[in-house]
Amino acid sequence: MIEKIAAISAITLSTLLLGAISIQAQPSPQNEISTGIELNRAKNLARMAVERENGGLGNYRAEASMHGLANQAPYVENSEGSWTFTFKGRRPMSSIYNIESVVTVDQNGTVTIDSNGPIRQ
Template identity: 45%
Template sequence: MRYWLVLALALGVVGLSPTSTPAQAPADPATSSPQGDVDPLFLLRGRNIARAAAETANGGLGNYMAEPAMHGPTATAPVVINEDGSLLFTFKGFRPEDRSINGNPVFSFETEVLINPNRTFEVLYNGPIRPVTP
């Protein structure tokens, strides 16, 4: 029951956020569409769905927080806009108590969520931070 309440609250916030700027440019233009072809509201909702999915998969807000880019303007969200119009969010997260001596978060999770144009989603990866490949 608590799972559904958290998910409903997280998804309910989707329409309340004033952010409506477009996401950052795709990393690879050959496999992604131009940013202008994506509805800014879809980007906003997609980001919020991806964040809520990660929060749910990691035990809720008491156990997990997504990186700041997943809370601020959509222009800072780590997203790739795919050719088919889907959105791929890959972002880091941390436990609220895991902070450096300066109070900065110490990231230990990585989540990859695919948001389809029909607003269904799939968590493709949720686990330890993967090594960066060159």
Template identity: 45%
Template sequence: MGQQPVTALLLSVFLGGVIPPFALSPRVVAQATPAAEPVNIAELVRARNYARQAAERVNGGLTRYRAEQSMHGPVREAPYVRNADGSYTFRILGYRVRNGVPESMPSIETVATVAPDGRTTIDYNGPIRN
């Protein structure tokens, strides 16, 4: 039995059968890294944190901006591409914060590239592009 049906079944059992079992769709993450080449998780976590912090800084800090949840949760769910030079590029959708509360829809897109030595550059910061 695969991980997804088990998760759905456990959710159903723990919630007292309130929800029927359902299939969870896996989130697709764009990666330039070939599947055969393993990703160093510690390196990826570090790069994700640098990218998120750069996005927070360029958008006015945590009192004015919040990055999407994928930049806080499991690292493999982060929207990243591993580049040929060993750097990582992240496309981060962000929320403006008003009166201490993030808006319900993201309105800011930040693209940040983190080099292997930790140098972070902002490639784009502005309205969400299609």
């Protein structure tokens, strides 16, 4: 009986220790949430800047990836913490994308339209 209790205690202790180790190895959920919110804000700022630049929603629509989940948007994270989005757009009634935009958004929300014109080859 004592051996059974000792075995169960050892298994329980091992499970708790391994759980604690794996929790410590994971990134902070708060940091992930914060980064996700910042990235989503940057995506929206980039899209809205290009919408304005191209005459508003009556004249321009960004590709679907700029309306969905931020981590699925076409972006790169730059070394200083800004994000650069490269995406296509079209006229509202067209199915053909003919505008390519490259927009950089820094952590403070400053938006720079790096390019906005015909799709490059």
